[in-house]
Amino acid sequence: MRVLTVVVVMVxxxxxxxxxxxxxxxxxxxxxxxxxxxxxxxxxxxxxxAPVLAEEDEKVFALDPPREHGDAEQRH
Structure with a gap:
């Protein structure tokens, strides 16, 4: 029975x-x-x-701009 389930799922x-x-x-x-x-x-x-993200919603997922070295030390 398990093999049949695996075969059906793979198909x-x-x-x-x-x-x-x-x-x-x-x-x-x-x-x-x-x-x-x-x-x-x-x-x-x-x-x-199907629903899609609007163009303005995509900016939320963008990477942060590069920060100065001093900002990284302050966060730690």
Missing amino acids: LILLVAGLVAAYVAYPHRGEQMPAAPWLGDAMARAVDA
Whole structure:
């Protein structure tokens, strides 16, 4: 039973990885998928519906500007 669970989980992981690779190869660049255009359209709609960080929110995660050597000693 445990082996079956591992096999099923690994197959699901491979499917998700394949979908991500297919999305990056075609819809993310604005091209149609040659074999399954309906799949590319569905992935593009799903990505458009997903929440993303706004540009001003990204500044929160930016690295701090370089500090002078004296500031580092004061923090310790």
